[in-house]
Amino acid sequence: MVTTSPWHLAFVQRHGAKLSESRDTGPGPTGSLGFEAGGVWQHATAVVSDNLRGGAYDAELATTDPLRRIHVGIVPTGPGVVSVIANVVGSTSGVGHAGIAFGAPRGERQLGFGERSNAVDQRGNTVENYVAEGPYQPDERPFIAAFVPPAGYHPRDDAAYFPMPWLLSTRGYGFLLDGGPTSNFRLGTDQPGAWSAEVEGSEIAFRVFAGPRPAGALSRMTAAVGRQPPAAAAFYFGPWFQPEGGNQPSIDRLRAADAPASLANTYTHYLPCGAQQGHTASEGALTSLFHGAGLAVTAYFNPMICTSYHPVWDQAVAQNVVTKNQFGQPYVYKYTGSTVFLVGQMDFTAPRALPFWNGLLGEAVRNGYDGWMEDFGEYTPSDARSADGTPGPQMHNLYPALYHRASLLFAQTAPRPLARFNRSGWTGAARWSQIVWGGDPTTGWGFDGLQSAVYNGLTMGLSGVSLWGSDIGGYFSLGTNQLTPELLIRWIEMGMTSGVMRTEGTGFALPAKPRAQIFDPDVLPAWRRYAKLRTQLYPYLRAADAEYQRSGMPVMRHLALVYPRDPRAVARDDEYLFGPDLLAAPVLEPGAKTRSLYLPRGAWVDLWRSASFAVRPGELHLGRARLLAGGRRVVLPA
Incomplete structure (x- = not known):
C-alpha cells in the first residue's frame, strides 16, 4: 500500500500484521525510505511520478535533498512475497548508505538474523550483517585479532560465521535484505518504537x-532462497565423535x-597445504579402519591454498582460479x-574453478573419505577482485x-553419499550446505559457550537452517576456561537434541590444560546413554528432516514457530521443541540440581520420570506416564 503525498509505504496481510514505514525521524535511517550522504540522512517526501503495470509499481520520489531523488520499484514475486x-x-x-525504517509495536520480538551468539531476540540491539569469525569472549579478542586476517574479524558480540540480513517478527512477517553489501539493523536503538535497515551503497533491495x-x-522465505x-x-x-588417543583404541x-557412533571426524588437512601428500597408503588404511568398524569418516578442507603447496598452487595460478588483488596478481594473505x-x-x-576444485576434493574421496569439514570462507578482503567482477565488499x-x-x-556426483559440514554462510548458502556447525565456541557455560550454542541453534532454525550442530564441549580454552x-555432559545433552550430534575432542588451549573426553570414566556413561537415545530416535529425526524439506520447519524449533499466540512460550530462548513432539530444556548452569522451564499449553509426558533407562542394553522402557499440564512454569530435576 502506497500513499503518494506524503510518501508512505506499508505492507498489509489479509489476516495478519501490518508492516508500516516509520513516520518518526531520528538519527540514522529512522524515517521513510532514504539515503545517507556526508553523514546526513535524507528521506523520501512525495511521489513525483509513478506507474502501475501488471502488478508492478514504479515511482520516482522527491526527497529532502533537492538535488537527489529516489527511484523505487515494487513487485510481487510470489504468493505472499513482495x-x-x-x-x-x-x-x-x-552517498554512503541507503535505508528504510518501520514501526515496531510494543511486545514485538525480532528473531532470525542468521547464527547469533549474543541473543535470540535482538530488539534493543544494533545487528551487523557481515560474515566474520567469532564472536569470542571479550577478553579473548585481542589474542584472536593477532591471528585472524582483518577482513575476517569484527570484534563484536553479534559477530557471526553465518549471518543473514533477515528479520523474523513474532507478529508474523519476515524481512530480508537482498544482495551482498554489509548492512545493519537498528532495532529500537534510535527510536524505541521503530526498527531500521541500512545498507552500504546507494541502493537498497529487500523482500517482505x-x-x-x-x-x-519462514516457510515462504526458505522456499524462495533455498533449504538445505x-x-x-x-x-x-x-x-559423531573425534578419535582421541589413537584411532583403533578409540574404536575399541x-x-x-557399547556406545554407538555413526561417524568419526578426522582432520587430515588436504587444504590449505596438502598434508596428505606422500601418505596415500596410510590415508587409505585409515579410512578402511573406520569403514571396517561400520563408521563413516571425514577429512578437512578449506578454500585456501598455501603458496608452498606445490604443484597445486602453481596450477591454481596458471589456471586463474585464485582471487586477485587490485594489481591483477594472486591475493596472498597470512x-x-x-x-x-x-x-x-x-x-x-x-571459469575453470569448478573442475579444479573437483580435482582437489576427488583425491580425498578416492582415499576413502565420506566427507569433510568445510572450514572458513570468511576472509575475502574488501579490495579483492573476482573473475566475474563482483566488488570485494559484496x-x-x-x-x-x-x-x-x-x-x-x-558431492552430488560422488560414487557414494558424502557429508560436508561448514560454518560460514549468508543468504542462499543453506541450499548448498548439507550440514552447518557452529564454528569455534568457548569451553564455557555462558556467552560464546554452551548458552550461546543454544542461541546459535535457535537463530539458525529461525533463519532456515535445520541440520545444525555445535562443537560439543567447545573449542577455545583460553585463560581460565576449561572443559x-x-x-561436557551438559553439552552432550544439548547436542543430542540438535540437528547433528558431534563432539570436539581437541580444541585449542592456552595455557595447556586437561580437557574432559567422552571416553573418560566419569563421562562415558552419559555419552553412551545419549548416544543410544540418539540412535533410537533415527526414524523421528528422518521424519523431522522430511518435514523441513516440505515446510522449512527446522529440527530445533523456537517456541514462537509452534505457539505464536502464547506470549510466555514466545518469550523463551532457553528451551525449544526438538522435532514435533519433544520439548528440550538444556541445563545451562554449573551445579544445577533443578531446571525451571515453561510448558506450552497442552498435556505433556515427563519423559525422565515416566521411563527408565536400562543400563545394560541401553534402552528406554516406558512405565506409567507422568502427565504434566501445560500453560505454566514447572521446576524439574536437572
Missing part, C-alpha cells in the same frame, strides 16, 4: 514475506562400552594454523554460498 528495490537518482558521489504467523513467513538438501545418508543422524573403547602460512583463496567465479559476504555450492555440486566433565 520485492522492493530503491536507488538514488542523481549524483551518488558521497507474509505469514500470517512466523512459521508461515535432504540428508544424503543415515549416518548424518547418529552420534566405544565398542567395549593464515594461521599450527604455524603461519601464506595463502591465496579459490575464486569460485573463475563478494566478502557472497563468497560462502559460492564456496559451498562448488562443494555440493561435486570439565560436568560441562
Whole structure:
C-alpha cells in the first residue's frame, strides 16, 4: 500500500500484521525510505511520478535533498512475497548508505538474523550483517585479532560465521535484505518504537514475506532462497565423535562400552597445504579402519591454498582460479594454523574453478573419505577482485554460498553419499550446505559457550537452517576456561537434541590444560546413554528432516514457530521443541540440581520420570506416564 503525498509505504496481510514505514525521524535511517550522504540522512517526501503495470509499481520520489531523488520499484514475486528495490537518482558521489525504517509495536520480538551468539531476540540491539569469525569472549579478542586476517574479524558480540540480513517478527512477517553489501539493523536503538535497515551503497533491495504467523513467513522465505538438501545418508543422524588417543583404541573403547557412533571426524588437512601428500597408503588404511568398524569418516578442507603447496598452487595460478588483488596478481594473505602460512583463496567465479576444485576434493574421496569439514570462507578482503567482477565488499559476504555450492555440486556426483559440514554462510548458502556447525565456541557455560550454542541453534532454525550442530564441549580454552566433565555432559545433552550430534575432542588451549573426553570414566556413561537415545530416535529425526524439506520447519524449533499466540512460550530462548513432539530444556548452569522451564499449553509426558533407562542394553522402557499440564512454569530435576 502506497500513499503518494506524503510518501508512505506499508505492507498489509489479509489476516495478519501490518508492516508500516516509520513516520518518526531520528538519527540514522529512522524515517521513510532514504539515503545517507556526508553523514546526513535524507528521506523520501512525495511521489513525483509513478506507474502501475501488471502488478508492478514504479515511482520516482522527491526527497529532502533537492538535488537527489529516489527511484523505487515494487513487485510481487510470489504468493505472499513482495520485492522492493530503491536507488538514488542523481549524483551518488558521497552517498554512503541507503535505508528504510518501520514501526515496531510494543511486545514485538525480532528473531532470525542468521547464527547469533549474543541473543535470540535482538530488539534493543544494533545487528551487523557481515560474515566474520567469532564472536569470542571479550577478553579473548585481542589474542584472536593477532591471528585472524582483518577482513575476517569484527570484534563484536553479534559477530557471526553465518549471518543473514533477515528479520523474523513474532507478529508474523519476515524481512530480508537482498544482495551482498554489509548492512545493519537498528532495532529500537534510535527510536524505541521503530526498527531500521541500512545498507552500504546507494541502493537498497529487500523482500517482505507474509505469514500470517512466523512459521508461515519462514516457510515462504526458505522456499524462495533455498533449504538445505535432504540428508544424503543415515549416518548424518547418529552420534559423531573425534578419535582421541589413537584411532583403533578409540574404536575399541566405544565398542567395549557399547556406545554407538555413526561417524568419526578426522582432520587430515588436504587444504590449505596438502598434508596428505606422500601418505596415500596410510590415508587409505585409515579410512578402511573406520569403514571396517561400520563408521563413516571425514577429512578437512578449506578454500585456501598455501603458496608452498606445490604443484597445486602453481596450477591454481596458471589456471586463474585464485582471487586477485587490485594489481591483477594472486591475493596472498597470512593464515594461521599450527604455524603461519601464506595463502591465496579459490575464486569460485573463475571459469575453470569448478573442475579444479573437483580435482582437489576427488583425491580425498578416492582415499576413502565420506566427507569433510568445510572450514572458513570468511576472509575475502574488501579490495579483492573476482573473475566475474563482483566488488570485494559484496563478494566478502557472497563468497560462502559460492564456496559451498562448488562443494555440493561435486558431492552430488560422488560414487557414494558424502557429508560436508561448514560454518560460514549468508543468504542462499543453506541450499548448498548439507550440514552447518557452529564454528569455534568457548569451553564455557555462558556467552560464546554452551548458552550461546543454544542461541546459535535457535537463530539458525529461525533463519532456515535445520541440520545444525555445535562443537560439543567447545573449542577455545583460553585463560581460565576449561572443559570439565560436568560441562561436557551438559553439552552432550544439548547436542543430542540438535540437528547433528558431534563432539570436539581437541580444541585449542592456552595455557595447556586437561580437557574432559567422552571416553573418560566419569563421562562415558552419559555419552553412551545419549548416544543410544540418539540412535533410537533415527526414524523421528528422518521424519523431522522430511518435514523441513516440505515446510522449512527446522529440527530445533523456537517456541514462537509452534505457539505464536502464547506470549510466555514466545518469550523463551532457553528451551525449544526438538522435532514435533519433544520439548528440550538444556541445563545451562554449573551445579544445577533443578531446571525451571515453561510448558506450552497442552498435556505433556515427563519423559525422565515416566521411563527408565536400562543400563545394560541401553534402552528406554516406558512405565506409567507422568502427565504434566501445560500453560505454566514447572521446576524439574536437572
